[in-house]
Amino acid sequence: MTSVPFNGGDAVTMISLELVDFINSRRVEGAPTLVHSDFLKKVPRVLKKDAGKFSHTYIDSMNRRQKCYRFPKRESCLMAMSYSYDLQAAVFDHMTEQELLLAQRAAFAIPQTRADALRLAADLDEQNARLVLENKDLKLRLETSEPTFQAGLTPVQFSRTLNGVNTQRINHFLLESGWIYNAETDPDRSPKYRTRSRARDNYLAETVRSIARPGQKPLQTYSLTLLLAGSIRLHEWYLEQKLPMKSSWDGSLMQRRSYREDLQ
Template identity: 30%
Template sequence: MQTVTSVNTPLNLPTRFAFQPNVSRTMSSREIANVTGKRHDNVMQVIRALAADQILTPESQESSFEHKGNTYACWDLSKRDSLVLVARLSPEFTASVVDRWMELEGQAIQPRELSTMDILQIAMESEKARLLLTIQVEAQAVKIHSMENLFKEGMTHTQFCKGLNGVNVMQVGNALEGRNWLFNESKSGLRWRVASYARDKYMTEHQVEITPHGKDPFISFTPVLLKKGAAKLYDLYLSELLPMKKTWDGRFTHDKALKEAV
């Protein structure tokens, strides 16, 4: 068996301790020898016994160090394993090792001084976020302005969609039927009524009594959009979830308005 010479070094010897979150935090067996006042070779014997009994965790690893031109074995132990080792070596020194760990952990959380490049990078990221937020706010404002300019009280879905560039207005009724906004009460043609799902939420109905010449009067129902329904319809339009014409140029109404205003 190789004999390892005990090397006692001051308490400020380098400790492989994490100053970054992705590096495992460890304490050297040499430092534990100094804290407990034990010879390093004796500390190593106990560590090897713990390793042989599979008591140590994988986070603890055997290592080496150089002293006066010679290479010696040592261990880098996790916090848990260092406390197990001290409990085996000298229980009365457990508090000293805990204090040392608290000191090391306090050093680890100290923020490093920012370099000029760090400050510039932070400033660039902040400005990028500000510009992105400005663009998003402006786009939302244009969207709301465009929708409000299009919507008028009492509008039908067909009338509203005529103001949406590229929408196939002849197919919108069928699309809204698929979303349970409308249903067709006619068996031979189209006579749209507002479905219960959308009634008073997205749409309502205007009722008109019609009296044909020589016939009995009847009630005609016309589905009309509410403002919330117009906003929802506009969102479906921007998400390309409404039926679009094959000749659509790919521009939305507010995009087209902005281009023409420039």
């Protein structure tokens, strides 16, 4: 566990080696040991385009410079979440504890001048405000993650578990996001949504059914259901308030236990 300068203060971070050790220290009996090289391959899949922001290096036992990552609290928790919710909670608690210890050490550093005292007070106010926002955001993710992260629902069914989401606009949102496309060329007919290659096997599963019709070609129908990673990604968009929302939305980010509750 290390700290780095952050807006005049310090922020607790974990390098990927530390995070791998932390995860291994909490693995259940019989579970395979996580290897750092495998962890590195997973980082771009979880953090996407932001992964490069956290690139770092370390010197190994043979005095060679090797690649790693240095994560602040949010990204450390996201990486841990990709393995299990229990690990995410453990990393969150661990880094919160280290933040408190860091704040306590800073509080015991007695300023020698009035300017130092004012600077310390401003830094502590800013750091406390930042920690409150981060902890609120991560606490919300922890509280809303497990019941929502489920596979097998259609995107519309999944969006019904999220308070305030305009379910009639979800497919249009996925069209704009590049997850699906409309295979129906006749504008007067209902859309036939298909999964694009970038989302197939990662976010959405596509099931094709052939319905026999006497004297006609069989009718092809397509059913799109979310995989676990797809539910996680949609949930992240929800927390970031990027999904289409109803005009009557009350502003609260809550979830229902079942999408069927929205139909009652």
